Amino acid sequence: MLRLRRYRVFMICAFVITVLLYHVSKNSQWERPNVYNKVEAPRPLKPQSQSQPPQKPPSGGSHDETVDRPVPNRETSIKIPLLKTTSEVKGGYGLPKAPLTSTPTSNAVKPHKTDAHETVKVRPPAPTVPQDTVSASDIAIHWKKPKEWFPVATESLIALPTGLPKPMPKVQFQFKEESAAAKEKREMRLAKVKAEGFRAWSGYKQFAWTHDELTPVTKKAKDPFCGWAATLVDALDTLWIMGLKDEFDEAVVAVKAIDFTTTPFRNDIPVFETIIRYLGGLVGAYDVTGGHSGKYRVLLDKALELAEILMGIFDTPNRMPILYYNWQPSYNEGPKRASTVSVAELGSMGMEFTRLAQLTGDNKYYDAIARITDALEELQNRENGTALPGIFPVNLDASGCNRTAAARAEQRAKSEAAQKQIEDAASLSDAPQGYSPDAHGHGSKPDRGTAKDDSKDLEFQVKRDVAAKDSPAPVSAKGLPVDWECVPQGLTSGGYGSDSYSMGGSQDSAYEYFPKQFALLGGLEPKYRAMHEKTVAAVKKYLLFRPMAEGNPDILFSAKAVSPDGTDENLRYEYEVTHLTCFLGGMFGLGGKLFDSPEDVEIGKRLADGCAWAYEVMPTGIMPEFAQILPCEKADDCHWNKTMWYEHLDPEVSWRNTQMEEYYARKAEWKVEMARLKTEKARRQEAAKKAEDEAEDRRLRPANDTLPAGTGAEKPRIDPNIPHDAGKDLRDKESHHNLKRDAYEGERSEDQTDGKKIEEKVKKLESELDLNSDSGYQNSQQQSWDENYQKPMSEIYFPAEPIKPLTHEEYVAQQLKTERLPPGFSTLGDRRYILRPEAIESVWYMYRITGDPIWQEKGWRMFQAVIKATQTEVGHSAIDDVTSTTQPLPADSMESFWLAETLKYFYLLFTEPDVLSLDEWVFNTEAHPFRRPTAAGRKR
Ligand SMILES: *[C@@H]1O[C@H](CO)[C@@H](O)[C@H](O)[C@H]1NC(C)=O
Ligand SMILES: *[C@@H]1O[C@H](CO)[C@@H](O)[C@H](O)[C@H]1NC(C)=O
Ligand SMILES: *[C@@H]1O[C@H](CO)[C@@H](O)[C@H](O)[C@H]1NC(C)=O
Ligand SMILES: *[C@@H]1O[C@H](CO)[C@@H](O)[C@H](O)[C@H]1NC(C)=O
Numbered sequence: 008m009l010r011l012r013r014y015r016v017f018m019i020c021a022f023v024i025t026v027l028l029y030h031v032s033k034n035s036q037w038e039r040p041n042v043y044n045k046v047e048a049p050r051p052l053k054p055q056s057q058s059q060p061p062q063k064p065p066s067g068g069s070h071d072e073t074v075d076r077p078v079p080n081r082e083t084s085i086k087i088p089l090l091k092t093t094s095e096v097k098g099g100y101g102l103p104k105a106p107l108t109s110t111p112t113s114n115a116v117k118p119h120k121t122d123a124h125e126t127v128k129v130r131p132p133a134p135t136v137p138q139d140t141v142s143a144s145d146i147a148i149h150w151k152k153p154k155e156w157f158p159v160a161t162e163s164l165i166a167l168p169t170g171l172p173k174p175m176p177k178v179q180f181q182f183k184e185e186s187a188a189a190k191e192k193r194e195m196r197l198a199k200v201k202a203e204g205f206r207a208w209s210g211y212k213q214f215a216w217t218h219d220e221l222t223p224v225t226k227k228a229k230d231p232f233c234g235w236a237a238t239l240v241d242a243l244d245t246l247w248i249m250g251l252k253d254e255f256d257e258a259v260v261a262v263k264a265i266d267f268t269t270t271p272f273r274n275d276i277p278v279f280e281t282i283i284r285y286l287g288g289l290v291g292a293y294d295v296t297g298g299h300s301g302k303y304r305v306l307l308d309k310a311l312e313l314a315e316i317l318m319g320i321f322d323t324p325n326r327m328p329i330l331y332y333n334w335q336p337s338y339n340e341g342p343k344r345a346s347t348v349s350v351a352e353l354g355s356m357g358m359e360f361t362r363l364a365q366l367t368g369d370n371k372y373y374d375a376i377a378r379i380t381d382a383l384e385e386l387q388n389r390e391n392g393t394a395l396p397g398i399f400p401v402n403l404d405a406s407g408c409n410r411t412a413a414a415r416a417e418q419r420a421k422s423e424a425a426q427k428q429i430e431d432a433a434s435l436s437d438a439p440q441g442y443s444p445d446a447h448g449h450g451s452k453p454d455r456g457t458a459k460d461d462s463k464d465l466e467f468q469v470k471r472d473v474a475a476k477d478s479p480a481p482v483s484a485k486g487l488p489v490d491w492e493c494v495p496q497g498l499t500s501g502g503y504g505s506d507s508y509s510m511g512g513s514q515d516s517a518y519e520y521f522p523k524q525f526a527l528l529g530g531l532e533p534k535y536r537a538m539h540e541k542t543v544a545a546v547k548k549y550l551l552f553r554p555m556a557e558g559n560p561d562i563l564f565s566a567k568a569v570s571p572d573g574t575d576e577n578l579r580y581e582y583e584v585t586h587l588t589c590f591l592g593g594m595f596g597l598g599g600k601l602f603d604s605p606e607d608v609e610i611g612k613r614l615a616d617g618c619a620w621a622y623e624v625m626p627t628g629i630m631p632e633f634a635q636i637l638p639c640e641k642a643d644d645c646h647w648n649k650t651m652w653y654e655h656l657d658p659e660v661s662w663r664n665t666q667m668e669e670y671y672a673r674k675a676e677w678k679v680e681m682a683r684l685k686t687e688k689a690r691r692q693e694a695a696k697k698a699e700d701e702a703e704d705r706r707l708r709p710a711n712d713t714l715p716a717g718t719g720a721e722k723p724r725i726d727p728n729i730p731h732d733a734g735k736d737l738r739d740k741e742s743h744h745n746l747k748r749d750a751y752e753g754e755r756s757e758d759q760t761d762g763k764k765i766e767e768k769v770k771k772l773e774s775e776l777d778l779n780s781d782s783g784y785q786n787s788q789q790q791s792w793d794e795n796y797q798k799p800m801s802e803i804y805f806p807a808e809p810i811k812p813l814t815h816e817e818y819v820a821q822q823l824k825t826e827r828l829p830p831g832f833s834t835l836g837d838r839r840y841i842l843r844p845e846a847i848e849s850v851w852y853m854y855r856i857t858g859d860p861i862w863q864e865k866g867w868r869m870f871q872a873v874i875k876a877t878q879t880e881v882g883h884s885a886i887d888d889v890t891s892t893t894q895p896l897p898a899d900s901m902e903s904f905w906l907a908e909t910l911k912y913f914y915l916l917f918t919e920p921d922v923l924s925l926d927e928w929v930f931n932t933e934a935h936p937f938r939r940p941t942a943a944g945r946k947r
Contacts (some may be wrong), residue, residue, distance in 0.1 A: 017402055028484070032290065035945070039299035040259060051941070055864065056725055071805050083266050085421070095455065103657065106677055115221070129550075130349075148269060148335050148336070149266075149268040149269045149336075150267075150268040150269065150316055150334045150335070150336070150339070151268075151336045151339075153319060153320070153322070153336070153339045153340050154340065155322050156341075156342040156343075156485075156486075156487070157322055157323060157324050157326070157342070157595045158322075159326070159371075164370045164371060164373075164374040165374040165377040165378065166370045166372070166373065166374075167361070167364050167365065167370060167373045167528070168528055168529075168531035168532045169531070170529075170531055170532060171529075172529025172531065172939075172941060173529060173530030173531060173938040174530075175526070175530050175601055176600055176601060176603050177926055178601065178856060178925040178926050179855050179856065179920060179924050179925050179926050180856060180857055180858030181858070181921070182857065182858055182920045182921075183849075187813060189860075193863070193917050194917075196863075196867055196870075196917045197914065197917040197918060200251050200870065200910065200913045200914045200917060201250075201914065202304060202904055203253075203874055203878070203883070203910060204245065204249050204883060204906065204910045204914065205249075205251065205907055206220075206393040206881070206883075207223075207879075207882045207883055207905060207910065208242060208246065208251065209881070210226070210256060210777075210879075210880075210881030210882035210901075211238050211239070211242075211882065211901075211906075212254070212257075213226075213881065214226045214227060214228060214881060215227070215228035215229075215238065216228075216239075216261070216604055217236045217239060217261055217264075217265075217604035218230050218234060218235055218236065218238075218533045219231055219232045219233075219235070219236065219237035219238060219903065220237060220238055220900070220901060220902060220903060221238065221881070221882050221901050222879055222900065222901070223879045223883060223884040223897070223898040223899065223900075224565055224737045224837070224879055224884055224897050224902045225899055226880075226881055230272045230639070231272075231280070232277065232280055232281065232284065232343070232903075233270035233276060233277075233284060234270055234272045235265050235266075235270065236262070236265060237284055237285065237903040238688065238901075238903040238906060238907075239258050239261055239262065240262060240265075240284065240285050240288040240289060240292075240903075241284045241285075241304070241903035241904065241906060241907035241933065242258070242288075242903065242906035242907055242933055242938060243255065243258055243259070243262070243288055243289070243291070243292035244288070244292045244294075244295045244911075245907060245911045245914070246258060246290040246358070247292065247295050247296060247907050247915060248295065248911065248914065248915070248918075248922070248923065251900045259303060259305060262289070262305065262306065262309055263305050263309070263509060265309065265909060267285075267309075267312055267313045267316055268316065270334075274333055274334075274335060274338075275331040275332055275334070276316075276317075276329065276331070276332040276334050277330075277331060278317065278320055278328060278329070278330045278332055278356075279330060279351065279352040279356075280354060280647070281313070281317065282317065282355070282356045282359050282360075283355060283359070283931060283932050283933040283935075284518070284903055284907070284933055285312055285313055286314060286317070286359045286687055286719055286937040287308055287358070287359050287365075287932075287933045288360050288500060288907065288935055289306050289307070289309050289310035289313070290306075290310050290359060290363060290366070290937060291305075291601070291931065291935025291936050292306050292935075292937065293306040293307045293310065294362070294364070294936060294937055295923075295936055295940045296558060298938065299366070300364065306499075307366060307367075310363060310366070311363070314360070314372065316332075316334065317332070318371065318372075318375065318519060319332065319334075319339065320332050320344075321344075321375045321378075322343060322921055323343050323344050323345050323407070323494075324342075324343070324344060324491075325382075325405070325406075325407030326375070326378045326706075327345035327348075327353070327378075327379065327382065327405035327406075327407060327498075328345060328348075328353070328356070328375075328379070328405075329343050329346075330345075330346075330348050330352045330353070333922060337728045337865060340489065342486075342488070344406050344407070344408070344662075345405035345406055345407070346404075346406055347400060347403065347405070347406070347501035348402070348403055348405045348501070349401055349403075349513035349514065350399045350401060350402075350403060350513065350514045350517040350905075351402075351512070351513050351514050351515055351516045351517050352513070353379060353383075353403060353405060353517065354379065354383060354516065354517025354518075355519075355520055355932055356375075356376050356379070356919065357376045357380060357518040357520045357524050358520055358523055358524060358527055358929070358931045358932075358937060359931060360373060360375055360376045360530065361373055361376060361527055362370040362527065362937045365527075365940075371823060380524075380534065380535070380538075382405075382497055382498045383399070383498065383517070385497050385498070386399065386403075386497060386498045386499075387399070387538060387541055389497070391573070391574075392499075393508075394506055394508070394570035394573050394574055394575050394578075395508045395539040395545050395549050395568060395570065395575050395578075396541075396545060396573075396575075397544055397545030397546075397548075398508055398514075398518070398545040398546065398549075399508070399514070399517070399540055400500045400501070400502055400506035400507065400508060400570075401502070401506070401507050401508070401509070401513050401514050401876065402500070402501035402502050402506070403498045403499065403500065403501045404405065404498065404499045404500065404501040405498055405501075406493075407493070407495055407496060407497075408493035408496065409493065409494040411495040412493075412496075413493055413496035414492060415810065426471060427778070436810055439595045442742050446801055447891075457501060459872070469550055473814070477705075496833055498821065499850055500573070503568065503635070504571065504572075505568055505569055505571045505572075506569070506570050507568070507569045508549070508550070508565065508568045508569075508570065509550065509565065509566065509567035509568070509583065509588070509847075510550065510565045510588050510591050511565075511567060511583060511585045511588045512585070512586050512587040512894055515587055515590055515591075515932075516590075517590065518539075518542045518594065519590055519593075519594050519932055520932070521535045521536075521539035521542060521598075522535065522536075522594065522597050522598040522602070523597070523929050523930070523931070525539065525601060526597075526601060526939055527929050527937060527939060527940075528940075529907065529939070529940040529941075532921065536601075539598050539602065540602065543595070543598060543604075545609060546565060546591075547709055549575065549578070550565045550566050550567075550568060550855060551563050551564070551565055551566075551610070551614075551642075552564060552565075552566050552582060552638040552639070553638065553639045553642040553645050554584075554617070554636040554637060554638060554639065554643070554649060554831055555636075555637045555638065555639045555645060555646075555648065555651070555652070555831055556620070556624075556636070556647060556828035556830060556831035557647050557831060558647065559645060559646060559647055560616070560620050561613060561616075562613050562614075562616045562617035562620050562783045562849065563610060563613040563614050563616075563617050563642070564583065564584055564588070564617045564636070565583075565588050565591055565613070565614070566580050566581060566583055566638070567580070567581040567583050568580055569581070573813055580638075581875075582635055582636055582637065582638045582833075583633065583634070583635060584617075584621050584630070584631075584633070584634040584636050584832075585632065585633045585634075586618075586631070586632050586633070586840070586843045586845055586846065587845055588842070588845070589614075589615075589617075589618040589630075589843075589845035589846040589848070589849055590845040590849060590932075591611075591614050591849070592611045592612070592613075592615030592616075592617075592618065592700055592849030592850075592852065592853065592855075593609070593611065593615070593848050593849040593851070593852035594911040595607045595608065595610045595611030595614055596608055596611035596612070596615070596853055597611075597852060597855045597856075597925070598848070599611055599861055600856055600925075606856075608856065611849070611852070611853065611856075612857070613851045614849065614854055615846075615849035615850055615852070615862075616865075617808040618630060618849060618850075619846065619850060619865040619869065621846075622868070622869050622872065623868065624829040624832075625829060625889045625890055626827060626889070626890050626891060626892050627840075627872060627875075627876045627886075627890070627891060627895060628868065628869070628871070628875075628876075629840045629872050629873055629874025629886075629889040630840070630846060630889065631835055631838045631839065631840065631870075631889045631890070632836075632837035632838070632839045632840065632841065632843075633835075633836040633837035633838060634832055634834060634835045634836060634837075635832070635833045635834045635836065636831050636832050636833060637652060637655055637832075637833055639652070647830070647831070649830075651829060652830065652833075653815065653816070653819045653931050655833055656819050656822055656823070656828075656833065657815055657818050657819050657822070659815075661813045663779060663812070663813070663814065663815045663818065664815070666812040667812060667814060668811055670809055670811055673809040674808075674809050674811075677806060677808060677809055680806060681805060681806070684803055684805055687803065688803050691803075717727070772860060785854035786812075826890075827890040827892070835890065838887065838888040838889055838890055839885060839887055839888070839889070839893075840873070840876070840877070840885065840886050840889050840908055841885035841887055841898070841900065842873075842877060842884075842900075842902060842904070842905040842911065843881060843904070844904055844905075844908035844909035844911075844934065846869065846870055847866055847870075847909060847912045847913055847916070848908065848912050848934070849864055850862050850866045850869070850912075850916065851866065851912045851915055851916045852925070854866070854916055854920075855920060855924075855925050856925070858920075862916070863916055863917065866916045867914065867916075869913075870913050873909075876889070876894070876895055877897070879897060882901050883901055884897035884899055884900060885896060885897070885898040885899075885900040885901070885902070886898060904933060904934075907933055907934055907935070908933060909933050910932035912934060923936050926939070927939055927941070
């Protein structure tokens with residue numbers, strides 16, 4: 008009985024499953040496996056359903072025909088071949104399923120210091136991967152220390168420079184005792200900054216605790232940076248500096264619990280962001296709390312935990328780093344090569360690893376980044392290495408493999424292969440190729456990605472090869488793929504044909520780190536000074552410009568130069584005003600002080616002033632992400648010229664003038680015609696009246712009133728004797744022509760460019776002619792007068808008045824009104840403000856360097872504007888449009904740099920100047936302070 012019931016239940020279940028399966032199979036991808044193989048990154052309902060193309064049922068039954076059969080209730084004929092067993096899903100990490108939520112091309116990210124339009128590769132919106140696409144088994148995957156393929160022998164490690172730190176010029180101004188009034192004002196401001204810091208932190212704590220970021224409008228959290236509590240780690244030292252000790256201690260407890268060996272959110276660790284935010288945050292917090300003599304050893308321990316993982320990125324043949332690190336063991340086991348990178352991502356790890364080496368005495372950290380410095384130095388010094396000697400193109404090929412040489416070799420190999428095929432037509436199967444792993448016979452593996460350029464995406468191919476356990480690539484004695492070797496080279500331009508050079512996103516912090524590294528190393532490594540000085544010389548020679556702006560402010564910005572041909576001869580410039588570039592004032596100021604170049608300090612002031620100015624000219628008082636402005640030809644002979652600005656905004660001045668001339672001519676003709684038609688109308692009305700009168704007369708004549716019915720005599724008739732072309736006199740060629748000319752001359756005599764005057768004149772003429780009162784019929788188009796000419800009176804059409812085009816001035820005025828461009832600006836490419844720090848960073852450097860309280864005033868105005876526009880109930884939000892004349896819309900984003908950098912710099916602008924003095928501290932690009940070695944002893 009029991010058994011039978013169980014059996015029945017089973018039967019019912021089987022039936023239900025059968026019916027369901029039938030329906031699913033009718034609609035699902037299972038019937039069209041090939042489509043799915045090609046789809047790059049579909050949002051899977053279930054990650055595993057897409058991992059395998061459909062297979063024949065294991066029983067070898069007649070799957071295909073039964074599925075198609077429209078009779079669902081034949082349970083025995085339908086198998087369940089497509090559902091994998093749980094053990095199958097869990098097993099075999101050879102192809103773990105988490106990676107399927109992203110594509111191989113996801114191996115790049117838009118770092119926060121990167122312009123969207125300069126992103127090297129495209130990535131899907133990984134940060135918002137919903138958690139439910141990742142199942143519990145993924146979370147179980149942990150990073151494991153992989154085998155080292157290209158280790159550096161201990162004796163070859165590049166060691167930290169030794170010796171006593173060199174004396175260096177003071178960076179900070181020698182501040183004097185402040186007045187009581189000044190102190191009160193300063194402390195009041197300081198308290199306001201702290202209050203906003205507390206607001207942001209409390210919002211994070213309440214709604215996003217241990218997540219990466221708070222969404223400050225919706226009061227939720229998001230995890231774009233692996234979910235290791237980015238805001239919490241990034242804000243540690245800010246909390247400490249602001250004196251939020253309890254909050255700090257609470258955060259340190261949470262730091263202890265972070266597990267850097269796993270993340271459910273990403274398959275790749277974004278290396279640049281991880282280093283500057285997490286590693287920098289931990290090291291900075293360790294340093295500000297006293298370092299080895301402090302009470303927070305756990306901060307260094309966590310930094311080392313993270314660094315241990317990150318060291319894997321340097322395990323490449325040329326020791327250039329992998330910048331999107333596929334941390335999962337299955338992807339991480341094989342040999343790797345660096346790919347095309349942005350300068351900033353490559354060059355912005357120096358300080359963090361250098362400080363770790365100093366704190367631990369372990370040279371492996373210093374070695375890792377010293378090799379990058381050396382590679383950059385070699386490129387900077389290579390003859391014709393870059394189009395603008397001294398600085399680098401935004402994209403660099405860090406693979407260490409000479410593509411040109413490889414392409415040639417491949418070409419050779421191909422022709423040899425072709426030759427061989429001719430010789431032996433039978434051996435089609437072995438096709439020897441160049442070094443590209445793709446060419447090595449595992450073409451049978453389904454292509455899951457869109458490897459556009461095989462030689463370019465080596466890293467991805469390696470991963471794929473590693474993943475392809477079922478068809479292992481042939482390996483050499485060392486365990487490397489036999490085609491691993493390549494023609495070596497140093498760093499080269501990673502652009503194809505045209506390279507862009509600027510101090511903006513994707514490049515900024517690489518340069519920023521040269522003087523900072525010099526300071527951090529106590530002046531013991533001279534190459535950083537040399538590299539800085541070459542950079543600065545190139546920036547001065549090629550990039551700096553003074554904008555043409557109302558009031559002729561003495562400010563500077565740094566442009567972007569694009570070299571189309573690898574030389575500096577045909578540069579194309581974009582005169583940018585970008586928020587990311589605003590760090591440059593601070594860099595010039597710091598470098599100018601460290602290397603005793605007053606000129607550079609002056610330039611730094613003008614650069615910092617440029618950004619402060621760009622804040623003030625916007626309606627919200629905040630600078631946009633990206634804009635363009637008109638440059639002056641010469642910095643020392645620069646005058647605001649509104650005519651020139653207008654001409655730039657509307658280059659079609661002469662076309663517009665022609666349009667106006669044509670309009671005047673049409674308008675004159677129109678007026679003549681209107682006069683003619685009006686006369687004619689009057690005449691016809693008169694004639695009709697006359698005819699009517701006559702008819703009336705006839706009707707009243709008694710002797711002759713017997714007219715035949717239906718002749719319509721009761722209606723007034725147009726007297727056939729009155730000609731239709733009643734305006735005969737006007738049509739007379741001579742007089743018509745004269746009239747037109749007179750009217751045209753009348754128009755012309757006005758100042759053509761003065762739209763208002765013309766308008767007034769036309770209005771006057773119109774009222775004189777009294778045309779508007781009965782122009783009767785408004786045509787949308789002008790009627791040609793010939794068309795009107797022969798019409799009977801009842802159908803006289805008055806041609807529409809010609810539409811007046813916009814004058815140059817009117818056109819520009821309209822453009823300015825809709826786009827809200829401040830004087831001098833030519834475009835506003837990105838109107839957002841996303842809580843970025845670079846402008847206040849430079850303002851702060853200038854305050855500490857010059858001691859001039861004007862910088863505090865500028866900074867305070869910036870602070871008030873920013874808070875007004877971004878404050879939400881629980882934090883602060885990026886905004887959509889800094890030119891908004893009302894309240895800009897919040898974008899519901901509060902990146903971790905808001906607390907880590909922006910608020911920290913605002914705060915430090917109003918502390919006493921010896922808090923984190925620039926003579927004792929050096930800040931990484933995320934505003935994390937590292938202790939500089941002093942002559943008194945390099946470690947504290
Ligand atoms: C560098 O470029 C200059 C000018 O284009 C050329 O004369 C010179 O030969 C080049 N040097 C090298 C090493 O290619
Ligand atoms: C790459 O190889 C080509 C051809 O062998 C050579 O001309 C070129 O200089 C090499 N490039 C670098 C950066 O070494
Ligand atoms: C302003 O610019 C216009 C157009 O470029 C030029 O013709 C004019 O001479 C300039 N005015 C001054 C004062 O430089
Ligand atoms: C009536 O009018 C007709 C022509 O319109 C004319 O021939 C006739 O003589 C008139 N009759 C009288 C009585 O006037």
